[in-house]
Amino acid sequence: MRRIISVLLENEPGALSRVVGLFSQRNYNIETLTVAPTEDETLSRLTVTTTGPDRVIEQITKQLNKLVEVVKLVDLTEGPHIERELMLIKLKATGSQRAEIKRTVDIFRGQIVDVTSSVYTVQLAGASDKLDGFVQAIGTSGVLEVVRSGVSGIARGEKVLSL
Amino acid sequence: MELLSGADMLIRSLQDQGIEYIYGYPGGAALHIYDALFRQDEVKHILVRHEQAAVHMADGYARATGLPGTVLVTSGPGATNTITGIATAFMDSIPMVVLCGQVASTLIGEDAFQETDMMGVSRPVVKHNLSVRHPSEIPEIIRKAYYIASTGRPGPVVVDIPKDMTAPNERFEYAYPKKVKLRSYNPAIRGHAGQIKKAVDMMLAARRPIIYAGGGVILGKASGQLTELVRKLGYPITNTLMGIGCYPASDKQHLGWLGMHGTYEANMAMHHSDLILAVGARFDDRVTNATEKFCPGARIIHIDIDPASISKTIDADVPIVGPVDAVLKEMLALVKESKEKPDAEALASWWRQIDEWRAFHGMRYETSPDVIKPQEVVEMLHRLTNGDAFVTSDVGQHQMFAAQYYKFDKPNRWINSGGLGTMGFGLPAAMGIKLTHPDEEVLCITGEGSIQMNIQELSTCNQYKLPVKIINLNNQSLGMVRQWQDMNYESRHSHSYMESLPDFIKLAEAYGHVGIRIDKKEDLEPKLKEALAMKDRLVFVDIQVDRFEHVYPMQVARGCMKDMWLSKTERV
Ligand SMILES: Cc1ncc(C[n+]2csc(CCOP(=O)(O)OP(=O)(O)O)c2C)c(N)n1
Ligand SMILES: [Mg+2]
Numbered sequence: 001m002r003r004i005i006s007v008l009l010e011n012e013p014g015a016l017s018r019v020v021g022l023f024s025q026r027n028y029n030i031e032t033l034t035v036a037p038t039e040d041e042t043l044s045r046l047t048v049t050t051t052g053p054d055r056v057i058e059q060i061t062k063q064l065n066k067l068v069e070v071v072k073l074v075d076l077t078e079g080p081h082i083e084r085e086l087m088l089i090k091l092k093a094t095g096s097q098r099a100e101i102k103r104t105v106d107i108f109r110g111q112i113v114d115v116t117s118s119v120y121t122v123q124l125a126g127a128s129d130k131l132d133g134f135v136q137a138i139g140t141s142g143v144l145e146v147v148r149s150g151v152s153g154i155a156r157g158e159k160v161l162s163l
Numbered sequence: 164m165e166l167l168s169g170a171d172m173l174i175r176s177l178q179d180q181g182i183e184y185i186y187g188y189p190g191g192a193a194l195h196i197y198d199a200l201f202r203q204d205e206v207k208h209i210l211v212r213h214e215q216a217a218v219h220m221a222d223g224y225a226r227a228t229g230l231p232g233t234v235l236v237t238s239g240p241g242a243t244n245t246i247t248g249i250a251t252a253f254m255d256s257i258p259m260v261v262l263c264g265q266v267a268s269t270l271i272g273e274d275a276f277q278e279t280d281m282m283g284v285s286r287p288v289v290k291h292n293l294s295v296r297h298p299s300e301i302p303e304i305i306r307k308a309y310y311i312a313s314t315g316r317p318g319p320v321v322v323d324i325p326k327d328m329t330a331p332n333e334r335f336e337y338a339y340p341k342k343v344k345l346r347s348y349n350p351a352i353r354g355h356a357g358q359i360k361k362a363v364d365m366m367l368a369a370r371r372p373i374i375y376a377g378g379g380v381i382l383g384k385a386s387g388q389l390t391e392l393v394r395k396l397g398y399p400i401t402n403t404l405m406g407i408g409c410y411p412a413s414d415k416q417h418l419g420w421l422g423m424h425g426t427y428e429a430n431m432a433m434h435h436s437d438l439i440l441a442v443g444a445r446f447d448d449r450v451t452n453a454t455e456k457f458c459p460g461a462r463i464i465h466i467d468i469d470p471a472s473i474s475k476t477i478d479a480d481v482p483i484v485g486p487v488d489a490v491l492k493e494m495l496a497l498v499k500e501s502k503e504k505p506d507a508e509a510l511a512s513w514w515r516q517i518d519e520w521r522a523f524h525g526m527r528y529e530t531s532p533d534v535i536k537p538q539e540v541v542e543m544l545h546r547l548t549n550g551d552a553f554v555t556s557d558v559g560q561h562q563m564f565a566a567q568y569y570k571f572d573k574p575n576r577w578i579n580s581g582g583l584g585t586m587g588f589g590l591p592a593a594m595g596i597k598l599t600h601p602d603e604e605v606l607c608i609t610g611e612g613s614i615q616m617n618i619q620e621l622s623t624c625n626q627y628k629l630p631v632k633i634i635n636l637n638n639q640s641l642g643m644v645r646q647w648q649d650m651n652y653e654s655r656h657s658h659s660y661m662e663s664l665p666d667f668i669k670l671a672e673a674y675g676h677v678g679i680r681i682d683k684k685e686d687l688e689p690k691l692k693e694a695l696a697m698k699d700r701l702v703f704v705d706i707q708v709d710r711f712e713h714v715y716p717m718q719v720a721r722g723c724m725k726d727m728w729l730s731k732t733e734r735v
Contacts, residue, residue, distance in 0.1 A: 010347055013294075014282055014286075017283065021286050025287050055474070059471065059475060062470050062471035065470070066470075066471055068347060068348045069347055071347040072347075
């Protein structure tokens, strides 16, 4: 099953390489990985999406917790949560394609953020499967370039991941 | 407050940490530190002949005492030479701090002379590593390093020290921190009371219980609590290779050690048990054999300080995260006050069954009128040293024979690289022990393959007068490799010979030691006695043993616990 694990990490050089190293060293999957500082500059927030049987997921969270620089972590997929990913995508857009693309972008609630005579650059945010859906709807033949941020997530309701 | 340079602060921190010995080798990036060492005499430095040996020395010291060992090396090749030693300590959870020089911070990333990214290289084989970014951080970093290395599940910690951090002309206020603040590191200090209660209830209700103890009992200094609990319950106990000595081997409740080369009775009892109390053990593949066939009728209670060790390879029914000594103490108290008692009849019939298994095999091997068997050498050593020596070992058949036939009644005396299986570990580990235990007998039971992996340390032994006894079970082959080739490759002995062996006697003498060769059976006892009688000399005893011997029992690959070879022809 796909999991979203969110980690509060000491904002120290080398801390990220420990997390990444752990995944490759122990043969765990990384599907996406995002990391950025938080409002507390001593902490980074790292989100990793991974897949694996329950035993492996349990090991991942335990092994992550063992890293000295990991302060706290939560498996967001264990409860209600919000996940978002940002995609910037460059599409071939000439002639009648232009109106068609515009319509699809609207349906997916994206925005065209840059335009040339033959190219649209579209910005789209949402859960990963929504982004997948958009690419599918557009059809890969028109896609010139895709960049995705990887997943960020947060629990719903009052639950917070903090010190 | 005092003003000190980074190098002086480093050495002062070691003093304030109570470090008596460090093991190391100098070089460019560590020279400021070596100069600071020279100007004091509290911290004593042992100069090895290869950095790997410095780490194994620190490791041997740590295993024998339970205290963290300390290593000091230079950057680049000095640092990379420590990696095998660090990985060895990591796999067996040995507390240790490795101080590595590094090129000046201004040069890092420029492929400077003797620059290696030691933070990156060591990362997968350390508990943690720390890099000094300002000289004033040194006392705190050293304090943290020892704290992390020796608390929770212990392990090696590397400290990377760029040369400019130890420059002599810059001085800073020195104070050694009394406490460590680490918000992200909080090892468990006690087990969950509810889980402990549940475990005790299960233990008292069991009909075919067994205790399976590991190296964690020794690391957690819990042999006393374990022994008391096991005696109180009257249950059988087995331990892992790493747990040897955690419970007296001469006690009748002890079934010997388990796993690949464990005893018949220990493996049989595990397989047929209905309850396993695992204490500080990690269900390693050398213990479980095929995990899907592991002990089908057993429920499992697992105590470990490291939550990641629990349900990693084998699911635990009752996990208990906590220090083994504290948890066992609570268990004992509950057992004592409980109205429930183990079912005497069930336990008696369980013991009858176990005694049958014991009688069936025990530990037997064929002796020969003229060839010396490695097993009999170990048995004789056990007798001649009253079972009270510190025994280090290398890796191979000799290691298994040493572990099988030297019966340890005390913890911290069997010293071997169980997890990584590092040939070359034995001699430097023995040196680390002898240095701090000069009045104890320290034996290194090794093979002619392994001993050559750190043979240069005979020179260090001469310099510091370390009279260890090297017992070379010389079978003129990489015996364990050869055994696997016999069993799995139709005896195609690909590169398992040790051709052109040196004359070990002359070699020992060249380094200023005594060499004794034993190749006749009748010489074995008198010459071993002669060697052991030379209290203040290192004696290299080169014993020509049976070249064709195999280690048994041996679990059948991919089978269950009870599938074993008992000799070259007998399989159960
Ligand atoms: C550094 C290292 N290299 C290779 C091995 C693989 N290995 C395991 S046992 C063994 C043979 C050891 O030979 P020896 O020391 O003579 O011991 P014996 O088995 O003959 O008693 C080898 C090569 C190892 N454990 N460590
Ligand atoms: Mg050999």
